[in-house]
Amino acid sequence: MARRDRRPERDPADARPHLPVMLPEVLASLAPKDGETYLDGTFGAGGYTRAILEAADCRVIATDRDPTAIAAGYAMVSEFKGRLTLVEDRFSNLSHVLDQLGLDGIDGVVLDVGVSSMQLDQAARGFSFRNDGPLDMRMGGEGPSAADLVAELDDKELAAVLRTLGEERRAGAVARGICAARETEPITTTLRLADVVEGVLGKSYDGIHAATRTFQALRIAVNDELGELGRALFAAESRLNPGGRLVVVAFHSLEDRIVKTFLADRTRTVPGGSRHMPAATVPPATFQALSRGVVKPSDEEVETNPRARSARLRAAVRTEASARGGDAFAFGVPRLPLGGLEGAGS
Numbered sequence: 001m002a003r004r005d006r007r008p009e010r011d012p013a014d015a016r017p018h019l020p021v022m023l024p025e026v027l028a029s030l031a032p033k034d035g036e037t038y039l040d041g042t043f044g045a046g047g048y049t050r051a052i053l054e055a056a057d058c059r060v061i062a063t064d065r066d067p068t069a070i071a072a073g074y075a076m077v078s079e080f081k082g083r084l085t086l087v088e089d090r091f092s093n094l095s096h097v098l099d100q101l102g103l104d105g106i107d108g109v110v111l112d113v114g115v116s117s118m119q120l121d122q123a124a125r126g127f128s129f130r131n132d133g134p135l136d137m138r139m140g141g142e143g144p145s146a147a148d149l150v151a152e153l154d155d156k157e158l159a160a161v162l163r164t165l166g167e168e169r170r171a172g173a174v175a176r177g178i179c180a181a182r183e184t185e186p187i188t189t190t191l192r193l194a195d196v197v198e199g200v201l202g203k204s205y206d207g208i209h210a211a212t213r214t215f216q217a218l219r220i221a222v223n224d225e226l227g228e229l230g231r232a233l234f235a236a237e238s239r240l241n242p243g244g245r246l247v248v249v250a251f252h253s254l255e256d257r258i259v260k261t262f263l264a265d266r267t268r269t270v271p272g273g274s275r276h277m278p279a280a281t282v283p284p285a286t287f288q289a290l291s292r293g294v295v296k297p298s299d300e301e302v303e304t305n306p307r308a309r310s311a312r313l314r315a316a317v318r319t320e321a322s323a324r325g326g327d328a329f330a331f332g333v334p335r336l337p338l339g340g341l342e343g344a345g346s
Contacts (some may be wrong), residue, residue, distance in 0.1 A: 020047030021308045022249055022297050029247045029315035032056035036107035042068055043089030046076050048110055059083050063097055065090045065140035092231035094237055105241040111248045113229055114256045132191040137219045146218040150187045150221025155179045157337045164334050166217030174200050174214055218229055233262045237286055240318040247315045256312045258332045263316050284321035
């Protein structure tokens with residue numbers, strides 16, 4: 001995963017690419033120190049990684065599931081003379097990455113969640129409907145593509161994906177329109193899908209293309225973005241050293257809700273309960289919040305970098321309590337019917 005486009009409700013290809021969102025706030029929350037080790041789970045164009053390495057004489061492990069992002073980052077590896085290690089992998093696998101590198105724990109994790117502006121800019125990747133390309137949307141190139149989901153899910157399954165991950169109010173109508181259109185001609189390109197959806201919903205006059213939510217939903221499903229985030233939060237909890245910091249920048253309510261729910265649970269110290277039900281025992285908090293509530297970008301950043309408009313930063317410090325683990329579905333990761341397509345949403 002690379003640096004992210006931050007306006008999922010609009011055609012993301014119109015945003016200015018490769019500007020790290022909320023960089024001063026990320027650095028302030030992470031607080032890099034000499035001699036420490038940090039993990040940038042979404043290397044992308046290397047904006048956060050570079051800033052961390054320049055802020056302290058530290059080490060950064062940077063992961064990205066996109067091989068093109070990793071290949072483009074090797075010049076930075078040479079530039080920082082052994083302080084940067086690049087790994088092609090998903091950030092949910094950060095425990096495995098650290099095991100492979102012989103590291104027990106790390107002092108900070110930063111995650112910039114969402115789709116890469118670099119991926120959006122490449123028509124061949126199939127993320128954007130601005131330019132025609134194959135209906136792919138796979139960040140890492142593995143597993144079923146968006147075209148596979150469009151071709152094989154039935155109307156009810158497809159509607160569930162569009163409604164849950166795209167928050168498409170007319171999900172049923174769009175799903176039925178897609179299923180009818182594919183009977184006439186396979187839907188294998190971005191513009192073909194965009195045209196089908198626009199044919200169902202009509203042309204938009206508010207600057208938001210009618211197919212925006214459909215594309216968002218398919219992209220999230222193809223890459224299991226919410227599941228990846230949930231698993232990454234558990235992995236960070238298990239591998240952060242006491243005093244280590246977790247910083248997550250999210251850009252959509254679905255992502256931010258998972259982070260908010262996770263941190264609310266992990267920082268809670270007051271037991272719940274009511275007069276009808278005894279208070280439950282609360283395990284020791286595994287994180288301490290760094291700020292009250294969410295941190296939003298400044299007006300100045302939004303003015304100069306429109307992609308930052310919907311950014312939301314949450315950060316916390318790891319305590320000495322043992323990691324709890326758990327089920328990501330308990331924190332808002334949805335269960336979706338994907339028609340038995342092996343690899344989709346995993």
